[in-house]
Amino acid sequence: MSRRRAAITGIGVLAPGGNGTKAFWALLTSGTTATRGITLFDPAGFRSRIAAECDFDPAAEGLTADEVERTDRCSQFALVCAREALADSKLDLDNVPPGRIGVSIGSAVGNTITLEQQYVVVSDTGKHWVVDPAKASRHLYRALIPSTIAAEVAWDCGAEGPASVISTGCTSGLDAVADGAELIEDGRADVVIAGATDAPISPITVACFDAIKATSPNNDDPAHASRPFDANRDGFVLGEGAAVLVLEPADEARRRGAHVYCEIAGYAQRSNAYHMTGLTADGLEMAEAIRVAMGRARLAPEDIDYINAHGSGTRQNDRHETAAFKASLGARAYEVPVSSIKSMVGHSLGAIGAIEVAASALAIEHGVVPPTANLYQPDPELGLDYVPLQAREQRSDAVLTVGSGFGGFQTAMLLTRSRSGGAG
Amino acid sequence: MSDDSQRALITGVAAVAPNGCDTNSYWAATLSGLSGLRPISRFESDGYPVRVAGLIDGLNPAELCGDRLAVQTDRWTQLALAAGERALADAELVPAELPPYDMAVVTASSSGGNEFGQLEIEALWSRGPRAVGPFQSIAWFYAATTGQLSIRNGMKGPCGVVVCEQAGGLDALGRARRALRRDASVVVTGGTEAPIGPYALTCQIASDRLSRTADPQRAYLPFDTDACGYVPGEGGAILIAERADSALARGVDQPYGEIAGYASSFDPRPGSGRPPTLRQAAEAALADARAAPHDVDVVFADGAGLPGPDAAEAAALAGLFGPFGVPVTVPKTLCGRLYAGGPPLDVVAALLAIRDGVIPPTYGIGELAPGCDIDLVREARTGRVQTALVLARGFDGFNAAVVLRAA
Numbered sequence: 001m002s003r004r005r006a007a008i009t010g011i012g013v014l015a016p017g018g019n020g021t022k023a024f025w026a027l028l029t030s031g032t033t034a035t036r037g038i039t040l041f042d043p044a045g046f047r048s049r050i051a052a053e054c055d056f057d058p059a060a061e062g063l064t065a066d067e068v069e070r071t072d073r074c075s076q077f078a079l080v081c082a083r084e085a086l087a088d089s090k091l092d093l094d095n096v097p098p099g100r101i102g103v104s105i106g107s108a109v110g111n112t113i114t115l116e117q118q119y120v121v122v123s124d125t126g127k128h129w130v131v132d133p134a135k136a137s138r139h140l141y142r143a144l145i146p147s148t149i150a151a152e153v154a155w156d157c158g159a160e161g162p163a164s165v166i167s168t169g170c171t172s173g174l175d176a177v178a179d180g181a182e183l184i185e186d187g188r189a190d191v192v193i194a195g196a197t198d199a200p201i202s203p204i205t206v207a208c209f210d211a212i213k214a215t216s217p218n219n220d221d222p223a224h225a226s227r228p229f230d231a232n233r234d235g236f237v238l239g240e241g242a243a244v245l246v247l248e249p250a251d252e253a254r255r256r257g258a259h260v261y262c263e264i265a266g267y268a269q270r271s272n273a274y275h276m277t278g279l280t281a282d283g284l285e286m287a288e289a290i291r292v293a294m295g296r297a298r299l300a301p302e303d304i305d306y307i308n309a310h311g312s313g314t315r316q317n318d319r320h321e322t323a324a325f326k327a328s329l330g331a332r333a334y335e336v337p338v339s340s341i342k343s344m345v346g347h348s349l350g351a352i353g354a355i356e357v358a359a360s361a362l363a364i365e366h367g368v369v370p371p372t373a374n375l376y377q378p379d380p381e382l383g384l385d386y387v388p389l390q391a392r393e394q395r396s397d398a399v400l401t402v403g404s405g406f407g408g409f410q411t412a413m414l415l416t417r418s419r420s421g422g423a424g
Numbered sequence: 425m426s427d428d429s430q431r432a433l434i435t436g437v438a439a440v441a442p443n444g445c446d447t448n449s450y451w452a453a454t455l456s457g458l459s460g461l462r463p464i465s466r467f468e469s470d471g472y473p474v475r476v477a478g479l480i481d482g483l484n485p486a487e488l489c490g491d492r493l494a495v496q497t498d499r500w501t502q503l504a505l506a507a508g509e510r511a512l513a514d515a516e517l518v519p520a521e522l523p524p525y526d527m528a529v530v531t532a533s534s535s536g537g538n539e540f541g542q543l544e545i546e547a548l549w550s551r552g553p554r555a556v557g558p559f560q561s562i563a564w565f566y567a568a569t570t571g572q573l574s575i576r577n578g579m580k581g582p583c584g585v586v587v588c589e590q591a592g593g594l595d596a597l598g599r600a601r602r603a604l605r606r607d608a609s610v611v612v613t614g615g616t617e618a619p620i621g622p623y624a625l626t627c628q629i630a631s632d633r634l635s636r637t638a639d640p641q642r643a644y645l646p647f648d649t650d651a652c653g654y655v656p657g658e659g660g661a662i663l664i665a666e667r668a669d670s671a672l673a674r675g676v677d678q679p680y681g682e683i684a685g686y687a688s689s690f691d692p693r694p695g696s697g698r699p700p701t702l703r704q705a706a707e708a709a710l711a712d713a714r715a716a717p718h719d720v721d722v723v724f725a726d727g728a729g730l731p732g733p734d735a736a737e738a739a740a741l742a743g744l745f746g747p748f749g750v751p752v753t754v755p756k757t758l759c760g761r762l763y764a765g766g767p768p769l770d771v772v773a774a775l776l777a778i779r780d781g782v783i784p785p786t787y788g789i790g791e792l793a794p795g796c797d798i799d800l801v802r803e804a805r806t807g808r809v810q811t812a813l814v815l816a817r818g819f820d821g822f823n824a825a826v827v828l829r830a831a
């Protein structure tokens with residue numbers, strides 16, 4: 001079988017703390033946190049009233065009035081990121097047959113904000129179970145089905161190849177990038193616009209995480225609320241954002257002289273078949289995903305230079321993934337730096353996996369490992385090097401990034417420096 | 425292709441449809457013309473311009489999946505859990521006897537747990553944040569069905585969820601096959617949908633594609649001169665896809681068929697002047713199956729039920745097979761469009777057509793719309809069915825095609 005491998009040749013990021021890839025990387029390397037009190041709605045009465053929000057003005061980001069009217073915030077994020085990624089790739093899509101361009105976008109909760117706002121309108125603020133269709137926006141169907149996110153991106157870049165939304169909860173972003181890489185590997189597409197987006201900061205999403213006490217109630221100190229691997233962590237901080245990547249076959253990217261950030265060397269998904277929200281302390285399924293991904297990438301534990309962790313900021317996650325790293329990497333787990341960017345940009349559900357792929361690619365590109373912010377008192381039960389507070393200059397040739405989510409899904413992906421350089 | 429490690433067989437099926445809540449009753453209804461389209465009676469829908477839906481009566485899915493799961497899942501997931509159980513039984517496959525990492529779940533969803541979501545969102549807006557229950561976080565999102573199937577059956581392999589409106593139901597099968605080629609020996613796949621709650625229906629009405637005809641017999645007439653929109657419905661199908669080598673090793677001797685080809689495509693932006701791409705998807709799926717158009721014994725069409733999309737599909741079929749060049753059927757006129765659940769149900773019908781040597785008809789169609797130069801099967805046709813092409817299109821231009829072949 002042919003071994004085409006996907007390379008990342010363009011990156012677009014919209015994350016809390018600054019729009020665009022440059023601002024995102026500046027935030028990560030400075031160790032600054034973008035978590036704050038919720039401003040997108042009035043959070044009075046909620047248990048967790050903090051989030052990592054994007055300061056996003058769709059018109060200022062170049063979207064037309066039409067695009068804004070028919071799309072949810074999450075689609076708007078995806079469009080802006082896709083445009084940045086394509087510009088960054090310097091790829092002229094006019095030279096690619098439309099049927100060879102694919103789109104793979106992850107999203108955990110899709111167009112929630114629009115669905116909730118419209119519900120409030122058609123139900124007269126929750127007064128009627130039988131809501132009034134006459135009051136609905138003419139674009140409401142676009143909100144019910146998250147596939148519209150991929151459609152918007154495909155239209156925008158003229159893609160007529162395979163297009164889809166992947167929605168595996170909090171591993172959606174990694175899974176969508178993996179799905180895009182598979183389109184390249186299987187020869188079904190020559191360019192894939194792959195990434196993920198979520199804009200979940202709405203009352204219903206905040207309330208549903210309140211109900212299971214998954215989010216941090218540290219409302220008095222939002223800047224220090226997201227504390228993965230810290231002894232004083234108390235839940236994740238909800239975030240929003242998107243990242244989109246341009247994927248091309250590595251050989252062809254090099255041939256056209258593209259700047260290659262890194263290659264997607266291997267990935268694997270496993271499930272714990274245990275609980276929709278609970279994780280076992282042994283992390284065996286994530287460890288298996290890491291082992292399989294390493295096997296596909298033909299990498300040994302010694303080759304891994306940096307682990308971009310899931311690091312959501314819950315106690316069960318910290319134990320689960322730390323055990324997974326130890327089980328899959330053995331002694332190497334204790335040597336390799338591990339960090340969580342969710343300490344800075346929060347947990348944007350399905351989007352974060354793609355944002356973390358972008359961060360991992362940039363770690364290879366710039367030779368810097370982003371830190372885990374707010375890590376003042378490492379949990380003594382864990383025992384790995386979680387890169388507290390300050391970014392570290394370090395060359396990385398191979399980065400492991402992992403995700404873990406509701407449904408029991410565990411995904412691992414390995415990114416490697418391109419053979420003939422490009423990066424750095 | 426003879427490499428059994430690369431072939432994906434279907435070894436178990438379970439339909440859960442408006443005109444038959446298990447596979448046998450669905451197939452009997454499909455052949456005899458029993459319709460599951462009826463007036464919407466689940467809620468007081470007098471104020472709604474849409475009067476008819478494909479509804480599953482006589483089945484309480486919550487009963488089938490147990491009280492504990494019933495309170496934490498939407499009807500869409502319950503339908504899939506019930507069908508999943510039956511599909512495994514049909515495949516005579518006991519998950520506990522297989523290595524957990526070799527089994528995976530890949531389903532499609534279009535609108536997730538929308539009725540559960542409406543209940544919780546109503547609680548929030550009428551009674552405040554503390555009224556939202558603990559299961560909203562796991563019942564509403566699109567991955568709920570795959571997650572619950574994985575947990576219930578101890579399946580720890582590479583799971584997935586694809587969302588491409590109606591087309592997603594075939595995309596799930598394509599991904600199931602890919603998982604079999606990479607990492608798994610068994611994949612529970614397919615999809616279900618339960619979109620007939622008041623808010624979800626309101627959202628669909630906004631698309632302006634739903635039929636407003638009150639007569640269930642006249643409401644959904646794809647390719648007909650009187651095509652006036654589609655009828656939405658609930659249900660779908662769960663299938664057991666299995667790598668041929670491991671299926672043979674465990675003694676499967678009569679698989680339903682093989683997923684021989686799959687492809688997908690996306691239509692250009694409306695108004696771009698470029699043609700739609702359904703035909704390309706169908707051609708690519710045939711090429712993937714190493715089949716030629718003349719090998720195809722029947723096409724299960726998408727059947728949008730709207731003049732423009734019907735004409736486009738008919739043109740794609742006439743272009744690929746020649747005018748009236750292949751038998752075309754739309755058994756979903758008896759069920760409505762089930763979104764992510766629709767294509768897996770069509771796949772079940774296609775596999776049973778292969779098994780029984782009979783093409784199920786398209787009931788209720790009168791005169792074909794001008795330009796629809798297709799051989800629409802109006803009465804069941806008996807004869808050998810070796811290869812079937814199943815097509816699906818999702819809102820906005822998602823196209824998918826699957827080629828099924830007798831194993």
